[in-house]
Amino acid sequence: MxxxxxxxxxxxxxxxxxxxxxxxxxxxxxxxxxxxxxxxxxxxxxxxxxxxxxxxxxxxxxxxxxxxxxxxxxxxxxxxxxxxxxxxxxxxxxxxxxxxxxxxxxxxxxxxxxxxxxxxxxxxxxxxxxxxxxxxxxxxxxxxxxxxxxxxxxxxxxxxxxxxxxxxxxxxxxxxxxxxxxxxxxxxxxxxxxxxxxxxxxxxxxxxxVVPFKTVEEVVVITNSNVQIELSSTEYSLRRKQCEEAAYLLGVESLRDVDLKTLEEYKTKLPIVIYKRARHVVTENARTVAAADALKNNDFITFGKLMIESHNSLRDDFEVSCRELNQLVDIAISVDGVYGSRMTGAGFGGCTVSLAEYMMVLMQ
Incomplete structure (x- = not known):
């Protein structure tokens, strides 16, 4: 068993x-x-x-x-x-x-x-x-x-x-x-x-x-790509080092201390890959705070849009998604009643998380 x-x-x-x-x-x-x-x-x-x-x-x-x-x-x-x-x-x-x-x-x-x-x-x-x-x-x-x-x-x-x-x-x-x-x-x-x-x-x-999230009308759906994550792989460590390099080049302790306006001013001074990694972190922080506010107000439409933006950033700027995760997200957001979907976790495999109307999930 x-x-x-x-x-x-x-x-x-x-x-x-x-x-x-x-x-x-x-x-x-x-x-x-x-x-x-x-x-x-x-x-x-x-x-x-x-x-x-x-x-x-x-x-x-x-x-x-x-x-x-x-x-x-x-x-x-x-x-x-x-x-x-x-x-x-x-x-x-x-x-x-x-x-x-x-x-x-x-x-x-x-x-x-x-x-x-x-x-x-x-x-x-x-x-x-x-x-x-x-x-x-x-x-x-x-x-x-x-x-x-x-x-x-x-x-x-x-x-x-x-x-x-x-x-x-x-x-x-x-x-x-x-x-x-x-x-x-x-x-x-x-x-x-x-x-x-x-x-x-x-x-x-x-x-x-603590952000209340107790609703009978919405549900979180987790879908496993069955692509197993190897967290100790060089790619995960590389992303962390790239973020540290970005913070060093920007003259800050961490990317938490950078806003998008400042990052854009440094765009031409940063290697393109380092810039993309930093852009994901900076925009993801803003999305997360906005998502918490949306959740507090039961604004699931806004929350779903932020989830999709997050996935696109992880896919394009941080480059930690994979074909299977992208396909699962595309399938999810094509279904009526799904507010949003994204890869979750470190990436390179693992699961997606979606927010959907409960009744629509039952009908699938």
Missing amino acids: ECEKKCFMSNLLDYALDTYRSHFQKLPDFAAFAPGRVNLIGEHTDYNNGFVLPIALPLGTIIAGAKNGSSQVHIVSTSSQIGEKNFVIFNLPERGKVEKEPIKWVNYVKGVIAFFEGVVTEGFNAVVVSSVPVGGGLSSSAALEVSTYVFLEAIFQYHNSSLKEKALRCQKAEQLYADMPCGIMDQFISIMAEYGKALLLDCRSLKTT
């Missing part, structure tokens, strides 16, 4: 309990859940100190387990998508020390243990089950990190009231253990999500603004 295909939050816990019992011949003592996310708008802006507008998903990750009285972690993943060994044993890492495992997915768990604020006094047995597609741009990694952190809080009876601190520790685990120079968005929404609400996050100040 592949949990990615059948498990939503309602039966994910039962699957975790059954899986743990089959591997360790007893029920776990604790279980923790964290959701995946979809970013409605605000792509490749987080590591540029910009704005993002994600919502949590009913898809998520559960880690369930119990102490085992040793200094080792025995952990099982049920995912068939990781392409690596599913059962791993590793020694508890020293606090803050980076000692990576050859099995990549394990490093997300090991990294969180290393940067957990409390004291991990002994090893544990655990299973990981998830309904978040791996490599789909829906933040399977952050869901694993956050569920692991919450699990550690439960099993070792240490609770930090600062959600921000938890998110930052999970981000650090991914950056140093998984070699992914990620922004803060994914961990923040996975920890801070509220039902029926989006989260406008200022990635510089880390200020969050």
Whole structure:
């Protein structure tokens, strides 16, 4: 059984309990859940100190387990998508020390243990089950990190009231253990999500603004291209370096500090590729703030237009889309009742997100 295909939050816990019992011949003592996310708008802006507008998903990750009285972690993943060994044993890492495992997915768990604020006094047995597609741009990694952190809080009876601190520790685990120079968005929404609400996050100040998004007439539709994302690829790192180069050439700390008028004045002084990367970030920040305002006012027509503009910018200026994503967006916006559609996540594959009238979706 592949949990990615059948498990939503309602039966994910039962699957975790059954899986743990089959591997360790007893029920776990604790279980923790964290959701995946979809970013409605605000792509490749987080590591540029910009704005993002994600919502949590009913898809998520559960880690369930119990102490085992040793200094080792025995952990099982049920995912068939990781392409690596599913059962791993590793020694508890020293606090803050980076000692990576050859099995990549394990490093997300090991990294969180290393940067957990409390004291991990002994090893544990655990299973990981998830309904978040791996490599789909829906933040399977952050869901694993956050569920692991919450699990550690439960099993070792240490609770930090600062959600921000938890998110930052999970981000650090991914950056140093998984070699992914990620922004803060994914961990923040996975920890801070509220039902029926989006989260406008200022990635510089880390200020969050809850944006109500609870309507029976509109629905968010996520479509998986089934083109798997390889986030550690050179293209993702290259985009980040290009943004840093743009900020350097413009004489600012980050592209957050540039408006479109200033950027246009520098257009002839910048390499064309660097200019295009900067133009996406600058305009995407403006779109994200405008989209949050539109959502607050239930102005879904404006929100949809901003989604389409975002996709076009990601496709043409940031060049992180792909043929399959472009086709999915074109198909979506050709359907009556769809306000807008765009690629979501880092790009190079993954999913699209669309906003549509609920009744029109039912009729398709």
